[in-house]
Amino acid sequence: MSWHLECGACGKKAVKPLATVCPDCEKPLLARYNLKELNLEHLQETWAKRPPGMWRYRELMPLExxxxxxxxxxxxxxxxxxxxxxxxxxxRIMVKDEGQNPTGSFKDRGLCAAVxxxxxxxxxxxVVPTAGNAGASLAAYAARAGVSAQLFMPTDTPEGVARRCQHYGxxxxxxxxxxxxxxxxxxxxSATTxxxxxxxxxxxxxxxxxxxxMLEIIEALKWRAPDAIVYPTGGGTGLIGSAKTLEELSTLGLRGMNTRLYAVQGNGCAPIVRAFASGTEHAEKWTDAETExxxxxxxxxxxxxLMLxxxxxxxxxxxxxxDEEMKAGARTLGEVGVGASIEGGATLAGALELRRRGELSEGETVILFNTAHLLTY
Ligand SMILES: Cc1ncc(COP(=O)(O)O)c(C=O)c1O
Structure with a gap:
């Protein structure tokens, strides 16, 4: 499939091989596919015939x-x-259970594509900086490809999380x-090595x-978009990726791609929540960030x-x-059989708060992202 790269902020185009950030403003680059070359119905039929997994959507993925x-x-x-x-x-609450990925988190999808x-x-x-899950994913995919992985991880990351990464070398x-x-x-x-x-x-x-x-969610809902998603937000790739899916499917001609996107963060580190409330374009850095x-x-x-x-x-x-609400959310998901991480629990806590505020209405289809398995901790 053909695609090019352009800056998400200034629109400048960038060269493809080993692309990093915008050469002019150093903001993130986004892949833009030549969607005019594609026919939605043909794609839907093709995808349905392929085995499950993220590469079934390869026409919308960065593969030659x-x-x-x-x-x-x-x-x-x-x-x-x-x-x-x-x-x-x-x-209608549905959990996208990303704990069932190869290393137990949704980070596998991103690192698989990047590697x-x-x-x-x-x-x-x-090389990657990591709170644990991205590191485990990079380590596993690097091992699979026969290349090396260097991780930088905060000292207070639990030992078991570090061992998980070491396991893959x-x-x-x-x-x-x-x-x-x-x-x-x-x-x-990266600069020195x-x-x-x-x-x-x-x-x-x-x-x-x-x-x-989001492609899998919409396909599972028979090509309808959910009313809302609740996403546990750090760097925001899943949120930005979900918005990109809605935009790409809409450009391909699929109607009703109008999902409301909600970010949930811990109240000890909520830069996006604060920026959203104050109406700013960028989020000021949060000092003394703290959340389990x-x-x-x-x-x-x-x-x-891009998130805002x-x-x-x-x-x-x-x-x-x-954090207590997140843990309670994870326990509630456990009671219905879902092995949720604390971040997954955050989405349930977030949905409860959104419901109380009247943001979610009776009968709506709402997706919670359980971004990692309980066992990753
Ligand atoms: C389990 C889990 N959930 C959510 C996030 C946040 O993801 P993102 O950086 O895409 O916002 C992370 C990131 O490390 C994570 O490990």
Missing amino acids: NDEAPVTLGEGGTPLLEVDLEGDLSNL TRAVRDGALDF ATIDRVDGLIDECGRLSAEY GAFNVSTLKEPYRIEGKKTM AFGLRVPGALGDF RALRESGGGAISVT
Whole structure:
């Protein structure tokens, strides 16, 4: 499939092989496909005939015609309708259970796409800053491709999480700081060693992998968009990817792609919630970030403006919840059989709060993203 890269902020085009950020303004690059070449009905029929998994949508993925992806069987995760008691009982709540990916989280989709593209473009060494899940994904896909992975991880990340990454042969440097400090060290490492940096939005393809979650959801709903999604937000790739799927399907001619996107963050680190409420285009960095949901402990995100734009244009919003509410949410999901991480629990807590505020209405189809399995902790 043919695609080009353009800056999400200034629109400047960029060269494809081993692309990083915009050469002019250093903002994230987005892949733009030649959608006019494609026919929606033909695509739907083709996709339906392929086995489940994220590469069934390869026409909307960054693969040249005869290229094979570096794959571990990612994607094709279940969309589970759950019966909940109480305030959410009269809504159709569905959980996209991303814990069922190869390393137990949705990060597999993004890193699978990024490693695939970079390896096909010649990269042999990779680096990423990580709260754990992205590191495990990079480590696994690098191992699968026979290339190296270097991770920078905060010292307070649980030991078991680090061991999960080491299991796949990655090298880990523990960092006395948060994910942004790990990001700085990853950039430095990349500059000095030439390792390819797959940090969130420092390259264009993690979004492409993440957008397949929404493609799967819409396909599972028989090509209808859900009324709302609730997404546990850190760097925001899944949120930006979901908005991109809605936009691409709409451009392809699918009607009704009007899902409201909601971001949920921990109240100890909620830069996107604060920026959404104050109406700014960018999110000011959050100081003294604290939440047990390590995946959501992102004080400042490169794609803040893309997230805020997606939330506003969709008619959605952003809310924060406490760690206790997230844990209660994860327990509630456990009671209906879903092994949710604390970030997955955050989406249930968020949906409850949105319902109380009147943002979600009776009968609506609402998707909660369980972004990682309980066991990843
Ligand atoms: C389990 C989990 N959920 C959510 C997130 C946040 O994802 P994103 O950075 O795409 O917003 C992360 C990121 O580390 C995560 O590990």
